Amino acid sequence: MxxxxxxxxxxxxxxxxxxxxxxxxxxxxxxxxxxxxxxxxxxxxxxxxxxxxxxxxxxxxxxxxxxxxxxxxxxxHDPGAEVMTAAHHEQGLRQFAPIYERLGIAAPPIEPPxxxxxxxxxxxxxxxxxxxxxxxxxxxxxxxxxxxxxxxxxxxxxxxxxxxxxxxxxxxxxxxxxxxxxxxxxxxxxxxxxxxxxxxxxxxxxxxxxxxxxxxxxxxxxxxxxxxxxxxxxxxxxxxxxxxxxxxEESNCPPPHREALFTPAAARTRLSRRFTGRLARFMSSPLLDELEHSTHPALPFPLQAAFNRPVKAEGVRRGDAELLPLYAGQAAPLLQxxxxxxxxxxxxxxxx
Ligand SMILES: Cc1cc2nc3c(=O)[nH]c(=O)nc-3n(C[C@H](O)[C@H](O)[C@H](O)COP(=O)(O)O)c2cc1C
CATH class of the missing domain: 3.20.20.70 (Aldolase class I)
Known part of the structure; x- marks a missing residue:
């Protein structure tokens, strides 16, 4: 072959x-x-x-x-998500405000297209x-x-x-x-x-x-x-x-994410729209559970990602994998x- x-x-x-x-x-x-x-x-x-x-x-x-x-x-862009409106911004804040508050970080402004x-x-x-x-x-x-x-x-x-x-x-x-x-x-x-x-x-x-x-x-x-x-x-x-x-090590993956891929926790992945607005596979995490349980709906792609971005940046700053969107496929436990x-x-x- x-x-x-x-x-x-x-x-x-x-x-x-x-x-x-x-x-x-x-x-x-x-x-x-x-x-x-x-x-x-x-x-x-x-x-x-x-x-x-x-x-x-x-x-x-x-x-x-x-x-x-x-x-x-x-x-x-998903349909209707070309521009972030004030209504989108409000919907994003409803999902993410408790997380920003807990982490002591600022909410993102309305993003220009x-x-x-x-x-x-x-x-x-x-x-x-x-x-x-x-x-x-x-x-x-x-x-x-x-x-x-x-x-x-x-x-x-x-x-x-x-x-x-x-x-x-x-x-x-x-x-x-x-x-x-x-x-x-x-x-x-x-x-x-x-x-x-x-x-x-x-x-x-x-x-x-x-x-x-x-x-x-x-x-x-x-x-x-x-x-x-x-x-x-x-x-x-x-x-x-x-x-x-x-x-x-040659990829641009944040080190805590890379390390997480080699842990037993990588055996649990799930599909979610909560990090970006489009369905993707991630390692399960308390942050993802919290977002999935939000009673406020996720925004369409890419608007949802704008609200996750400050959390991700804080995760990178703290070196804390639990704040990152831990992209992983189901074969992650096989990595060597x-x-x-x-x-x-x-x-x-x-x-x-
Ligand atoms: C973090 C991450 C980001 C990805 N981004 C893209 C992308 O932008 N475009 C694309 O065609 N595939 C993307 N993929 C899919 C991969 O290129 C590849 O097809 C997929 O990971 C194969 O499945 P595996 O992870 O089980 O090996 C991404 C995969 C991961 C894990």
Whole structure:
């Protein structure tokens, strides 16, 4: 399985992708380490403005001459959440005021809207031409896909259900990530609600395999050789691994979060909208329980995240994992490696 249609299309050695992390958890160091080891390093850039994206891509191009992947979110706001209104602000405060008070921190002001769009972010990709452009939460329009093809940028879309895989296939994306509900991070569903799109990796990968001739990338719950081999057995052409790379010292994960991933508490994860407004998988924690039990509803994405941000900053300042959104997939108890090079070495040795 070491070299296949996937690796030769990308010009890489091993069918192993380091999953992108949005929201500042990706690092140039991690992506470059994985690409240098013969896999595909990724950088999640959905939160970056075009100028910041340019800088990251230039830094990656300096750090490695090998292919890498830049990831964006096609949908960056839930409907009605483009602008934070006074009513949103009040709803956010109702959920978070007791927490701010307890921690002695200030509530955030009404946030101004972003001053950049997905289309402006895509312009940077078209201009700087990373080998791979992956995306979640939707499908870019036909013109964007055509421009990527014209410039030799491979497009990779993510499906959480069979319907989404069919839609990606019909749209003509080059490769499809079949992302099971075991995965860490957000559930990037775009046809139905995330709650209604919770197919596990073991079920989803073979279903997607059956409906497309394009390379299928298995994501969710893979952290060691056994899971990787199982994914290939199910028909995947490559694996995308998130949580196990997030736990490596090269990632931009806050140290208390990284340490928490190696504790027995990582065996309990749950899906919640309470940290960002979109459904994502986190380690269970008293803070998450408290937010889940709030009688006030969560705000849509990204407005909910603005209220969590001061709590997260305080968690980083105090070095307190319990104040952080502890993103983790269900395979977290299997983690063994603290360095990306060690994880890559084990996975590569397990390729048969
Ligand atoms: C903290 C975190 C952030 C993530 N952010 C993104 C993202 O912005 N874009 C994306 O396509 N996938 C994102 N993912 C998903 C991963 O790239 C990968 O597909 C997933 O983690 C695989 O499942 P695993 O965690 O069980 O290995 C994220 C995952 C985590 C854990």
């Amino acid at each position: 070491s070299m296949n249609a996937f690796t030769s299309r990308l010009g890489i050695q091993h069918p192993i992708i380091q999953g992108p992390f949005g929201g500042g958890l990706s690092s140039v160091r991690l992506a470059a380490a994985v690409s240098e080891a013969g896999g595909l390093g990724s950088f999640g850039a959905h939160h970056l403005c075009p100028a910041q994206m340019r800088e990251v891509i230039r830094d990656l191009q300096t750090a490695t001459a090998k292919p890498f992947n830049i990831n964006l979110w096609v949908s960056r 972003d001053d950049f769009s997905f289309e402006q972010q895509v312009k940077v990709i078209l201009d700087l031409q990373p080998k791979v452009f992956s995306f979640v939460f939707g499908i870019p329009n036909a013109e964007i896909l055509r421009e990527c093809a014209r410039r030799g940028i491979l497009t990779v879309g993510a499906a959480t259900t069979l319907d989404e895989a069919e839609a990606l296939d019909e749209a003509g994306v080059d490769m499809i990530v079949a992302t099971g509900s075991d995965a860490g991070g957000h559930r990037p569903s775009f046809l139905r609600t995330a709650e209604d799109s919770l197919t596990g990796t073991l079920s989803l990968v073979p279903q997607v395999r059956k409906i497309t001739r394009r390379p299928v990338i298995a994501a969710g719950g893979i952290a060691e050789v056994g899971g990787m081999r199982a994914a290939f057995e199910l028909g995947a052409d490559a694996v995308q691994i998130g949580t196990a790379f997030l736990a490596c 490696h603290h360095r990306a090079s060690d994880l890559m070495r084990e996975l590569i040795a397990g390729l048969v």
